[in-house]
Amino acid sequence: MKKISKYIVLFAAAIGMTGCNEFLDIKPEGKVIPETLEDFRAVLTTGYNAFPRHKSLASLRADELTLNEFDDQLVYYRDIYIWKDANPDPATTTFQWGQLYNTIFYTNVVINEASAKVPASAEKNQLIGEAHALRALTYFDLINLFGKPYNAATSGSDKGVPLALEVDLEQNFIPESVANVYNQILFDIDQAKNLLNQSTQATGLNYRFSKASIFALEARVRLYRNEWQKALDAANTALTYKSELADLNSAAVLPNKFNGVESVMALDDAFISTLKTASYASADLIGAFSQQNDLRFPLYFQASGSRFKFKKGGEQDQKCTFRTSELYLIKAEAQLRLDNVTEAKATVLPLLQKRYTPAGYTQLSTQVNNMSAQDFTNFLFEERRRELAVEGHRWFDLRRMNQKQIIHQIDGQDYTLIQNDPRYTLPYPRNAQLNNPNL
Known part of the structure; x- marks a missing residue:
C-alpha cells in the first residue's frame, strides 16, 4: 500500500499539472487507474511534455558558446561554463536529472500498465512502441550526461546511471554499468521497432x-x-x-x-x-x-x-x-x-x-x-x-x-578543461545524492 500511495502522489501531481484530472479515478483504496487507450495516450503525452530542455546546458560546456559577461542571466550559467561542478553558486541552473527520470516514469506507466489493460489494436502497439522509444531516448541522454563515455572494453565496469523500469518508487535506485544501460536502450529500441506502425x-x-x-x-x-x-x-x-x-x-x-x-x-x-x-x-x-x-x-x-x-x-x-x-x-x-x-x-x-x-x-x-x-x-x-x-x-x-582540451575565458581569466578531463562526465546532482545514498 505504501508503494501504491507514493505512485498516486507523484502521478496525480504530475497529471494535475497538465489539466488531465478527468483521467484520474481515485478509488477508496487510493489507486489511480488509467484504463483506456485514450487515458494512456494522455499519460504518454505528459511524458513527452515532461522531457526537459537540457541540451543547451551541455552546449555551454562545449566549444560552441561564449558567455556574455554583462548579461543578467550570467549568474545562472557561469559555473556550468567554467566546469565548476563542485560547490557551484546556489543560483546555478542544474542539469535536469529529475525531469529526465520523470519522463521515464510516464513511459513505465504506459509500458507496464497499458500492455495488460488496453485491448489489442494497431493504436495500442503504436502507443507502447512510442513509450519504449521515448524511454530509450531519455536513457541515452542520461548516460551521455552522467555516465562515462562508451568504451566497449570498460563499459561493463564503468559507472552509468540507475535503471528505473517499473512503477515502483520503493525500489533501490543503484547506478548500473554503462554496458547495462546501453543494453536497456537497445532492448527498448528493438521493442519499439517491433511495435511502431x-x-x-x-x-x-x-x-x-x-x-x-x-x-x-x-x-x-x-x-x-x-x-x-x-x-x-x-x-x-x-x-x-x-x-x-x-x-x-x-x-x-x-x-x-x-x-x-x-x-x-x-x-x-x-x-x-x-x-x-x-x-x-x-x-x-x-x-x-x-x-x-x-x-x-x-x-x-x-x-x-x-x-x-x-x-x-x-x-x-x-x-x-x-x-x-x-x-x-x-x-x-x-x-x-x-x-x-x-x-x-x-x-x-x-x-x-x-x-x-x-x-x-x-x-x-x-x-x-x-x-x-x-x-x-x-x-x-x-x-x-x-x-x-x-x-x-x-x-x-x-x-x-x-575529449579535447577546451579553454573558456570570463572576467579576463582562463578556465581549462584538459583533454580527457573527468569533468567530461557530469556528477550526479547534489539533491539526488542527498535523497539517494546509493548514488
Whole structure:
C-alpha cells in the first residue's frame, strides 16, 4: 500500500499539472487507474511534455558558446561554463536529472500498465512502441550526461546511471554499468521497432516517435557504440522513410525547423532563448565556417559588434530531435569507419551541394574528392559540427571523439578543461545524492 500511495502522489501531481484530472479515478483504496487507450495516450503525452530542455546546458560546456559577461542571466550559467561542478553558486541552473527520470516514469506507466489493460489494436502497439522509444531516448541522454563515455572494453565496469523500469518508487535506485544501460536502450529500441506502425508523424504531432525516428535513434546509438555496420544499416533504413535535404541555394530557411523538409522528429528544444540571449557564438565555431561560401553562416549567425550572436535556435518552431542531415552524416561516418572512403564522400557531397554556393561547392567537392582518409575524417567531423551547431550534439560528440582540451575565458581569466578531463562526465546532482545514498 505504501508503494501504491507514493505512485498516486507523484502521478496525480504530475497529471494535475497538465489539466488531465478527468483521467484520474481515485478509488477508496487510493489507486489511480488509467484504463483506456485514450487515458494512456494522455499519460504518454505528459511524458513527452515532461522531457526537459537540457541540451543547451551541455552546449555551454562545449566549444560552441561564449558567455556574455554583462548579461543578467550570467549568474545562472557561469559555473556550468567554467566546469565548476563542485560547490557551484546556489543560483546555478542544474542539469535536469529529475525531469529526465520523470519522463521515464510516464513511459513505465504506459509500458507496464497499458500492455495488460488496453485491448489489442494497431493504436495500442503504436502507443507502447512510442513509450519504449521515448524511454530509450531519455536513457541515452542520461548516460551521455552522467555516465562515462562508451568504451566497449570498460563499459561493463564503468559507472552509468540507475535503471528505473517499473512503477515502483520503493525500489533501490543503484547506478548500473554503462554496458547495462546501453543494453536497456537497445532492448527498448528493438521493442519499439517491433511495435511502431506509423512510418512518419504529421507535422504538429512529430514530437512523437515513428518508424523513421526509431531507426534514426538506433543509428545514433550504434554510432556512439562504434558499431559501424549497424549504424549504417539503421541510417539507411531511416532514410527509406525520410531522405529529403533542405536546399539552401533555393530557399534561405533554417533546416532544423519542426515543419521543415528535413524534420524526422521534433521533441527537443535544444537551445533555449535565455541562453541564446546570454551568449555569443564562440570564435572557434565561427572560424569553422566559410563566411563567403557557406550558406548556413548568414542563417545561423548575426554580427554583433566584433562578435556574432546566434540566429539559430531559441524559437518554438526550431524544435529538432532528428533530421535527415544527421542521418547522412551518420551514414558517411559509418562508411568511413568501415574503410569505404569513396562511398562516404559520395554520401556527404549531396549535403554539401545544398549548403554551399555553387562556386563554393565546385571548389569544395574537388578538395573532398582529393582528401586522404585522415583529412576526410577531420573534415567530416568539422562538417558535423557546422551542420548541427547548437542542436545538442557537440558535447556528446566531444565525449565520444577525442575529449579535447577546451579553454573558456570570463572576467579576463582562463578556465581549462584538459583533454580527457573527468569533468567530461557530469556528477550526479547534489539533491539526488542527498535523497539517494546509493548514488
